[in-house]
Amino acid sequence: MFDIPAITWSLTAVLLLSGSYQVRQAIRSQQRTDRVNKSLHALMNILMAAMLWNLVPSTMLAQIAVLAGAALWFVIQAVARPEFKTLCAGSQGRLKCAYHSLTMAGAALMAAMMGQMTTTAGHGIVPAGGMSMPHAHHAMTAATPSTAAATVDHSPDLAILLTAFFGAAAVVFLILLLRSRVATTTLGHAAGPRRSVRAEHGLEALGAAVMALMFATMAA
Template sequence: MFNTPALTWTLTLVLVVGGIHYALQAIRSRRTTERINNSLHALMHTLMAAMLWDAAASTTLAQIAVLAAAALWFIIQAVARPQFRSFCAGTRDRLKCLYHSLTMAAAALMIAMMAIPAIAPPAPTGSATTGSGMSSHGHHASTSALGPATASLHTAALAIALTVIFGTAAVIFLILLLRRHRRPAHQTTGHIQATGHSARLDHVLEAGGAAVMALMFATLAV
C-alpha cells in the first residue's frame, strides 16, 4: 500500500503488537464474550497487517464475511438489553462496542476496496502497476479501469470520510490517554492502579489502530 518500506514495516509492527496483545487477552479472558471480542480484534489486526503486504488475497471473500459478521456481533452487544450483563453495559461500553463495530466494518470495506483490481476489467496497456505490496500507483491503475469516473470519485470520498473519522478517533484516544496519565498518584493505587495501567494500554493500542486505519484509507483516497 505504501511506497516507503519503513512506513509499511512500522504500521505492520503496530498491528502485530496489537494482534498479539488481543490474542493474549483472549487466552486470559474468563468470560466467553470477552474471549470472542478479543479474538476478533486479534483477527482484524492480523488481516490488516496482511493487507499491507497484499497477502492472503485468495481468501478475500472469507475475510469480508468474517469481519462483517464481527461488525454485526458488536452492534448486537451495543443494543442489547441491560439484563444481558455479559454484553456492553453502560453508555461508555456501548459507545466502545459501536466504535469496534465501525472498525470491523471499515476493515471489511477496505479489503473489498483493495479487491477491486482483482475483479475489474484489465487495465489499458501501458498502465503503471506494481507487482509487490499495495502501492498507490496500482490503486490508480485499478480505479481507472472500472469505467465510470463517478465510481472512483465515490470511493475516494468514502475513503476521505473514513480517514477523517479514524484520524479523529486516534486524537480522542490520545486525549483519554493523557487525561488518565495525569491522574494523581493517590487515586491510582492497588487494584485501581492495575486497572488504570490496563486502560492506558488499551488507549495506546486503540490510538495506534485508529491511526493505522486513517493512514491506509488516506492512501486509498489519493
Template sequence: MIHVLNIPAITWTLTALLLLSGSYHLRQAARSPRRTEQINNSIHALMHILMAAMLWQLAPSTVLAQITVLTGAALWFIIQAVARPEFKILCSKGPGRLKCFYHSLSMAGAATMIAMMGQMSTGTGRAPTDAMAGMSMYHGNHAMTGPAKTTPTTIGHSPNLAILLTAVFTAAAITFIILLLRTRATQTTHYNTAAPKISKRADHALEALGAAVMALMFATMMA
C-alpha cells in the same frame, strides 16, 4: 506487496504494529475469564492479522471470506451495543456501548479497506479503454495482437468514502489520545486502583494506535 504511500519502510512499520496489536489481543483473550471478552479480543486479533496480510496481498482468493467474517464481527459488536441492560456480559453501560459501536465501525472499516484493496489488486472497475489498451499493435502493414494490458485500479475510486473514513479514524485516534492523557493525569491520585489504571491506559494507547493506522491507510486511498 502493496506499498503504503509507496514507501516500503512504512509498510513494514504498519505490518509490525498490526501484528503487535494482534498479539496483544490474543494475550488478552487468553487471560480474560469472561467468554465475551475472549471472543471480542480474538476478533480484534483476527482483524489486525487480516489487515497485515492485506498489506502484502496474502491469500487474495479469500478476500470475500475475509470481508464476510469482518462484516459478521461488525454485526456482533452492534448486537452487544444495543443489548438490554440485564445482559451484563455484553455492553450494558454507556461507555461500554459507545466502545462497542466504535469497534463495530472498526470492523466495518477493515472490511471496506480489504474490499477497496481487493479492487485495486484485481483491477476491477477499470475503464474500457484501459482494458482494451494493447489488444492490437501495428508496425507498418503487419498487425500484432497481444494480451490485454490492464491497468490496476487505484484505490482512489472511492475518494469521498476514503476521506470520510480518514476523518472518522483520525478523530477517534485523537479522542483516545486525550483519554490516555487524562488517565495518566489522574493515576497519581488513585493509588489503590493503579493496576486497573495501567490496564485502561494500555487499552487507550492500543485503541489510539489502531485508529491512527486505519486513518493513515485510508488516507492513501484519497487520491
C-alpha cells in the same frame, strides 16, 4: 507515504504486535464474550496487516464476510437489553461496542476496496500478486481504462471521510490516554487497574491511527 518500505513495515509491526496483545488478553480473559471480542480484534489486526502486502487475495470475500460478521456481532452487543450483562453494559460500554462495530465495518470496507484494486488485474491494470497495498493503489489510479474508473470513482471520497473519522478517533483515544495517565499519577493506589485502561486506550489510538493512514493512502 506507503511507497517507503520502512513505513509499511512499521505499520505491519504495529498491527501484529497489537494482534498478539489481543490474543494474550483473550487467553487470559475469564469471560467468554470478552474472549470472543479480543479474538475478533486480533483477527482484524492480522487481516489488516495482510492487506498492507496484498496477501492471499483469493480469500478476500471470506475476509469481508468475517469482518462484516464481526461488525454485526458488536452491533448486537451495543443494542442488547440490559439483562444480558455479559454483553455491553452501561452507556460507556455500549458506545465502545458501537465504535468497535465501526472499526470492523471499516476493515471490511477496506478489504472490499482492496478487492476492487486487485480485480482490475484481469484487465492488465494491476499485477495479480506480489504487490503491496500502496503500490497496487498507485498502479490502479495511474491506469486510464474506463472499467477501472467506473469501479473506484466513489472510493476516494469515502476514503477521505473514513480517514477523517479514524483520525478523530485516534485523537480522542490519545486524550483519554493522557487523562488516565494524569489520574494514575494523582491516585497511585489505583495504578493496577489504570494501567490496563491506559493500555486499552493506547491500543485504540494506535489502531485508529493505522486505519486513518491506510484509508488516506486509498484517498490519495
